[in-house]
Amino acid sequence: MLLIGVNRSPYTRRVAITLEAYGMPFEQRPLSGFANRAEVRARNPLGRIPALVLDSGETLVDSGAIVDHLDEAHGRDRALTPVSGIDRRAVLRVAAIMMGACDKGLQAAYHRNHCPPEKLHQPWIDDCMAQMTNALATIDSTMAGHEPYLLFGRLTQADxxxxxxxxxxxxxxVDTEVRMPRLRALTRKLADEHPFRSTEP
Ligand SMILES: N[C@@H](CCC(=O)N[C@@H](CS)C(=O)NCC(=O)O)C(=O)O
Known part of the structure; x- marks a missing residue:
């Protein structure tokens, strides 16, 4: 398998972490949607990373769709997202909030980086950042603070x-140490685990 994308991208890194957690061998081509426009657009008409090229030559796009395929290939009963029911909904809820938080953070960053200075609209940037921060702080507020993982005492796609x-x-x-200290403690711990450590950009 060939993973297209840089691990600086939260969506690409999510896929890379999942591949590592499942012990699936893969190569990675560290392309960026902006610096490598033509190459990325050849893999994904949207021009976004990640894309995953399967050994069959089929190309999957969007981290959610890619992770869903990896779950199926790994075996849904052993996957990072539970197969069904309330546990599945709980993991998908956190994943949706976290991916949405990334979307908002990147909207703010894109606006800041791609608009000419005279067109910058700071209230829009502030609002996007507030949405991102609020999303993370809400998940933080559900954490007990001493659990090893977010849900069920084991690593899931929520983490x-x-x-x-x-x-x-x-x-x-964002000062995550102050705004979401339990979440920050969790990510500090996860950073030492192989799938996270080995995908550090
Ligand atoms: N929903 C997509 C989002 C992918 C995405 O937005 N990737 C960013 C990199 S972090 C990108 O390629 N941006 C370039 C662009 O939007 O033109 C996913 O989960 O894979």
Missing amino acids: VTAFVAERLARGLG
């Missing part, structure tokens, strides 16, 4: 997505 979202928020200047 993977929380890890990449917290990392992005910190990179965008």
